[in-house]
Amino acid sequence: MGNSQTQKRLILFAVAILGTAVIAAAPSPAGLSIRGQYAVATMFFAGFLWVTGTLPLAVSAVSIPFVLTALGVYDDLDTALVGFADHLIFLFIAGFMLANALQKYDIDRRIALWMMSKMGSSPR
Structure with a gap:
């Protein structure tokens, strides 16, 4: 993989993280809990990575429970990984x-x- 391809992927990953942070920090719409807003931010993160191909699909899919746990949607990683079991x-x-x-x-x-x-x- 060339250096320019690596730089492009790093930039796209930074955009994914920035977009996720913006959505998570934005004011919540009426009727949406903060955990719901964090789940929407995670959906943006995963969707952006899938559409742009920044990371392999398997890595993007496995990152979702980690992001949901980091944002506080799930209390612990074991609860977030239940669907995989x-x-x-x-x-x-x-x-x-x-x-x-x-x-x-x-x-x-x-x-x-x-x-x-x-x-x-x-x-x-």
Whole structure:
């Protein structure tokens, strides 16, 4: 990665932090709690990073609970990370790992060819 690309990413990250700080410090609209305003600021932070591609998507996604905890939306990091520990998340991760292993060793293609040999190549 070139030096100009690194500088661009640093500038975009600084803009994301500045925008988040401005939204968090702005006067709250009527009916919106301070925690709600901090959640909106975090949504801006994550959305800006995703749209601009400043950080990889995984890093942006994992940063959200940390930002929410730092701003006080959650009392502690354990509470913020509860959504990552859902059993469905682990099911998806296991499925993706299995699919990746099948693809890496070309087993997915072999399964598809075996199925085609049993069923034939005609769509009927």
